Structure formats: structure tokens, C-alpha cells
Amino acid sequence: MTSFSRRQVLAGAAATAGSFALPHIARAQNAGGRVVVIGGGFGGATAARYIRQFDPSIEVTLVERDATYVTCPFSNYVLGGFRSIESITHRRDPLQERYGIKLVRAEATAIDTSARQVSLRTGSKLPYDRLVVAPGIELKYDGVPGWSEAAANSNMPHAWKAGPQTMLLRRQLEAMPDGGVVIVAPPANPFRCPPGPYERVSMIAWYLKNHKPKSKILILDAKDAFSKQGLFMGGWESQYPGMITWIAGKDGGKIESVDPKAMTVSTGFGTEKGAVINIIPPQTAGRIAINAGLAEPNGWCAVDPNSFASTKAPNVYVLGDASIAGAMPKSGTAANSQAKVVAANVVASLRGTTPPAAVYHNTCYSLVTPDYGISVSDTYRPSPKGVAVVPNSGGVSPVRADAVHRKAEAQYTMGWYAGIIADTFG
Structure with missing residues (x-):
């Protein structure tokens, strides 16, 4: 287990803008070249910068359809009632104002890897010498029988892309009667933010504890285990005794079908009715990556672990949630870290020089209550089997820790967010 002092060091570093692992590369002298980046989230925006x-x-x-970026990190805190949606909504203007990046607000619809150009829904085309694809995830609306995009937009939200869906789920929690049951259904691996559903449960529990204390939460999981399980379950036992029930896939937790009109879900052990039902469906890489032929049959994009160059097309790099990143989770910090390695490799490839050796990092903070934080941190390097964890390079929060430690980690969580936002968008 990591010591308290080590956690302070890690968190203090994460709280500082620009403190994330940065490849060492000298500035070029008039190398030139055209780079197009698709996607303006933690991966794409960082790579462009x-x-x-x-x-x-x-x-x-930088090609991005949306004017602002609503972060999935911290969206659970909107559900908990102690963070506003405005506080997690960010503009990309500093990327243009401070770094001279050209922002194109449009949807990329096709990639011609032979002609090296990106087609936009506006009808225009963007030529490139190197292309960075960071499209995030696509939700599989057909991945849960009975569920659909229409159901997600009405009474069974996913809230796995932050914004209107977050607010829909929040309104449903506010409207539900005290004593109602909230059902949360996480998918099988892999998916965006492995600890995310369980932090969400924690934040919903915080809201219910303070406003609707007779209510319960039922987690119907497609998996038999989940990220930071011991830490989360220990926190639930101490902070929300008797409120949360988790049922593993092997015990019938995997949802077999849903009925949005009846607000019921069918599982291996029967039918459950919920006052609020949060379906987190299976996922794939973003549609543009799949349509461009950059994905494997499993829906995710294979890359060279040394550079995140696509294995399917030359001069193309795929990073963040859409990529097959070995041991690295699909997280904001992972995408931010990968983006810096991609940036170094893009520059080196345009110069005809050798890029620096790749080193990646991930830190994942979660809250159980606003004053109860937990975390995990690791460093990664390329290996013959893909991106692998460097042994003894990171740590996880102690299972047994006092309130002072948990509160400190909650404060570090806030510092991490401020740091990664500054590092991504400038």
C-alpha cells in the first residue's frame, strides 16, 4: 500500500498544470507540416496543444463538432449535488488564442487515408501530413435488449457522455419519491472509465442520504469484479450502510433485457422495478474511427504501443478511449498522457528524427463522499504484449485509512481536475 506521504507527493504533482509526464523533445526549426486532429477532448486537445x-x-x-467540452470526470459530482454543470463545461478558445491552433467546429464524416484528407459534414475537406484520431467512444444502443437511444433520451439515461444526459439523470433523482430504488447497470469490460459507475453510485448515494434517506441503490453488474472494488465497498459500508446492493454477473447481475415503459429490468434472478434506471451500455471506438477502417472486429483501435500509431493506416495515430492501450484504462489522464507521446512522435516523424522513448502515466481519483477520496496510480511502458504496467511504479489508497487521509485525497481530487484542465486546454 502507498504511504500517506507518497499520496501527497503524487497528488501535489497532479494538481500542477503541466505536471503530467511530458516527453523531452527539443523545439524544431521550421520543420513545418500539416496535422489534423479529430476530437477535442482530453486526448485530442492535448495532442494539438x-x-x-x-x-x-x-x-x-483541431476538428470538433461541439463548441464546448463537458467533462465526464466530475459529472458524477453534478449528480451528487455539489458541482454545477457549468463548472465542468470548458471552451477550447485558449488553444487558438495561445497556441495558434486552428479550431474548426464541424463533424468529421470520413477519412481517406490514401489521399490523406478528412471530409467534413460541411462538404469541405482537410488535407493532412499526419492525422491524430481521438474520437472517444460510441455507445451501443443495441447492446441491451429493449433499450434504445429513444429510451436513453426519455426515461433510462446513460449519462456516459456528460451534458444533457447528466442533467436528465439529475432531474430524475430529484423527482423520485423517497423510498424508491435506483438501478445502475454497468457494462462488461472494456469501457470508458472503469471506476466511473461505482463513483456514480457513491455520488447518488450521497444525494439520497441527504435528501431521500429511505431510498436504495441496486447495482446490476455484467462483471464479476470492478475497479477499486475493496475501496468502494469499504466506503459504502462505512458511509452508506444498508443503502447499496451490488450483484455480480455470475450471481445473475447481468441485465438480460429492459422495459422502458414499465421501468423494469430483467436479470438472471428475476425482474426488478426502479424509480430511476441508469443503463451504461457496451461501447466501441467513436464512429469515425470504425468507418475509416481503423478498428479491429472488437470495435477498438489497435496501435503501436511505442507511439500510438495506428496498425491499420500509415501517418495516422489513434489515442484515448478509442485505442487498445494494453494495461492502461480508458481515462482522462491516460488520454492526456498518451497525447504527449503522440505529439512527440508526430513531430519526430515530420522532422525525420528519432522520437523519445515512450512513458505513460495514469492517476484515477474517485470520491465516495465529498470528503472521502480514493485513488490509484501507475506508470506504463511499451512491451512486446502492448502497453504494460511498470512494476512497483504506482500505488493505491490504503484500505484502512483515517478520515484525515480520506479528506486529503478528496482535496487532491479537486487539484487533479484543475491541473488536467489547465494542461489540456491551456
Whole structure:
């Protein structure tokens, strides 16, 4: 287990903008080249920023459909009632104002890897010398029998893409009667943010404890185990005794079908009715990556672990949630870390030089209550089997820790968020 002092060091580093692992690369002298980045989240925005920082002579165009970015990290705290949606909504303007990145607000609809150009829904085309694809995830609306996009937008939200869905789920929690049951249904691996559903349960429990204390939460899980399980379950036992029930897939927890009109779910042990039902469906890489032929049959994009270059097309890099990243989870910090390695490799490939050796990092903070934080941290390097954990490089919160420690980690969580936002968007 990690010591308290080590956690302070890790969290203090994460709280500082620009403190995430950064490849060492000297600035170029008029190397030039055109880079198009698809996707303006933690991965794409970071890649665009650092390519320009490493080499200001490179023309970087960031293609993103949405004017603002509502982060999935901290969206659970909106559900808990102690964070506003506005506080997790960010503009990308600093990328253009401070780093000279060209922002194109449009949807990328196709990639021609032979002609090296990206087609936009507007009808225009963007040529590139190197392409960075960071499209995030696509939700499989057909992955849960009986569920659909229409159901998600009415009475069974996923809230796995933050924004209107987050607010829909929040309104449902506010409207439910005290004594009602909230059902949360996490998918099988892999999916975006492995601890996310369980932090969500914690935040919903916080809201219910303070406003509707007779209510219960039922987790119907497709998996038999989950990320930071011991830490979460220990926190639930101490903070929300008797409120939360988790049922593993092997015990019938996997949902077989849902009925949105009746607000019921069918499982291996029977039918359950919920006042609020949160369906988190299976996922794949974003549609643009799949349509461009960058994905494997499993729906995720294979990459070279040394650079995150696509194994399917030359001059293309895929990073973040859409990629097959070995031992690295699909998280905001992972995407931010991968983006810096991608940026270094893009610049080196345009210069014809050797890129620095890749090192990746991930830190994942979660809250059980606003004053009860837990975390896990690891460093990764390329290996013959993909991206692998460096032994003894990280740590996890102690299972047994006092309130002072838990509160400190909750404060570090806030510092982590401020740091990664500053590091991503400038």
C-alpha cells in the first residue's frame, strides 16, 4: 500500500498544470507540416496543444463538432449535488488564442487515408501530413435488449457522455419519491472509465442520504469484479450502510433485457422495478474511427504501443478511449498522457528524427463522499504484449485509512481536475 506521504507527493504533482509526464523533445526549426486532429477532448486537445508547443512551425487543425467540452470526470459530482454543470463545461478558445491552433467546429464524416484528407459534414475537406484520431467512444444502443437511444433520451439515461444526459439523470433523482430504488447497470469490460459507475453510485448515494434517506441503490453488474472494488465497498459500508446492493454477473447481475415503459429490468434472478434506471451500455471506438477502417472486429483501435500509431493506416495515430492501450484504462489522464507521446512522435516523424522513448502515466481519483477520496496510480511502458504496467511504479489508497487521509485525497481530487484542465486546454 502507498504511504500517506507518497499520496501527497503524487497528488501535489497532479494538481500542477503541466505536471503530467511530458516527453523531452527539443523545439524544431521550421520543420513545418500539416496535422489534423479529430476530437477535442482530453486526448485530442492535448495532442494539438503539445504538437504546437514542440514545433510552432507545424500547422495544426483541431476538428470538433461541439463548441464546448463537458467533462465526464466530475459529472458524477453534478449528480451528487455539489458541482454545477457549468463548472465542468470548458471552451477550447485558449488553444487558438495561445497556441495558434486552428479550431474548426464541424463533424468529421470520413477519412481517406490514401489521399490523406478528412471530409467534413460541411462538404469541405482537410488535407493532412499526419492525422491524430481521438474520437472517444460510441455507445451501443443495441447492446441491451429493449433499450434504445429513444429510451436513453426519455426515461433510462446513460449519462456516459456528460451534458444533457447528466442533467436528465439529475432531474430524475430529484423527482423520485423517497423510498424508491435506483438501478445502475454497468457494462462488461472494456469501457470508458472503469471506476466511473461505482463513483456514480457513491455520488447518488450521497444525494439520497441527504435528501431521500429511505431510498436504495441496486447495482446490476455484467462483471464479476470492478475497479477499486475493496475501496468502494469499504466506503459504502462505512458511509452508506444498508443503502447499496451490488450483484455480480455470475450471481445473475447481468441485465438480460429492459422495459422502458414499465421501468423494469430483467436479470438472471428475476425482474426488478426502479424509480430511476441508469443503463451504461457496451461501447466501441467513436464512429469515425470504425468507418475509416481503423478498428479491429472488437470495435477498438489497435496501435503501436511505442507511439500510438495506428496498425491499420500509415501517418495516422489513434489515442484515448478509442485505442487498445494494453494495461492502461480508458481515462482522462491516460488520454492526456498518451497525447504527449503522440505529439512527440508526430513531430519526430515530420522532422525525420528519432522520437523519445515512450512513458505513460495514469492517476484515477474517485470520491465516495465529498470528503472521502480514493485513488490509484501507475506508470506504463511499451512491451512486446502492448502497453504494460511498470512494476512497483504506482500505488493505491490504503484500505484502512483515517478520515484525515480520506479528506486529503478528496482535496487532491479537486487539484487533479484543475491541473488536467489547465494542461489540456491551456
